[in-house]
Amino acid sequence: MDPFQNMQDWRKNMDRFFGENFWGEFEGIMKPPIPHINLYKSDNEILCYVSIPGLDDIDKVDVYVDYATLEIRGVISLQPQHHQLVHEEILQGSFERKIDLPYPVRGDKIHASYKNGLLIIQLHRLIHQETSKNRIKIRSIED
Template sequence: MDPFQNMINWRQNMDRFFGEDFWGEFEGILKPTIPQINMYKSDNELLLLVNVPGLENLDDLDIFVDYSILEIKGLISLQTSQKQCIQEEILQGTFERKVELPYPVRGDRMQATYRNGIVVIQLHRMIQEEGKRNKIKIKSLDEK
């Protein structure tokens, strides 16, 4: 008998008993997400503080915004000499994180700066013109 099949069966039984989202709730406890992000908003502006320690080359960090999704990709690498690690609390490694923003943002008003291990991202709310109505022309499908 395949031991991995037993694990799959066990997990499926746990999913049925506790619900499918049961394991997802433990993910942040077992493996904290990196990078850590603080997000602040006003009526028309978002300010995000992203913790990326040890970033020496800004080209190693990519930030993308698509409508109301922020995506951050990069590498946290803390260089140390050839010493044995005794305790490690600062998470390292490659990361990719997507964050849903509270509202859509403008593509022409984005700014990011890096200082002292913190990336500061400023985004501006996409405001659509109020009262602008677009008329839709109706085409007849009846043949004449």
């Protein structure tokens, strides 16, 4: 008996019992997130290395920063023309990653470049301006 067929049968039974969308809840667990990311920090700078192989058009990737969150969206497509996929280990398809940054970053000082399959994003720490103490004048209210 084929063990893979047993697994498919088991999966179909689970779908019938729990509903068609049962496996959708586990997709993030069963599939590793793409693209793979390395995040490095210093006192005032964050470097984010994003593995995006075969990117031929940088306009297919969007990078957003909001305070202390980095969001990357795009498509990884490696399918050569006139060929059929036989074995897949390099993950591909549409992706969306949200990364919590170790500290807030400046929205006006972000640099991104793509070279040798790596998207490199350079972010600078948001330094809060010193605020001075302001004395509040108290007024007397007469009855």
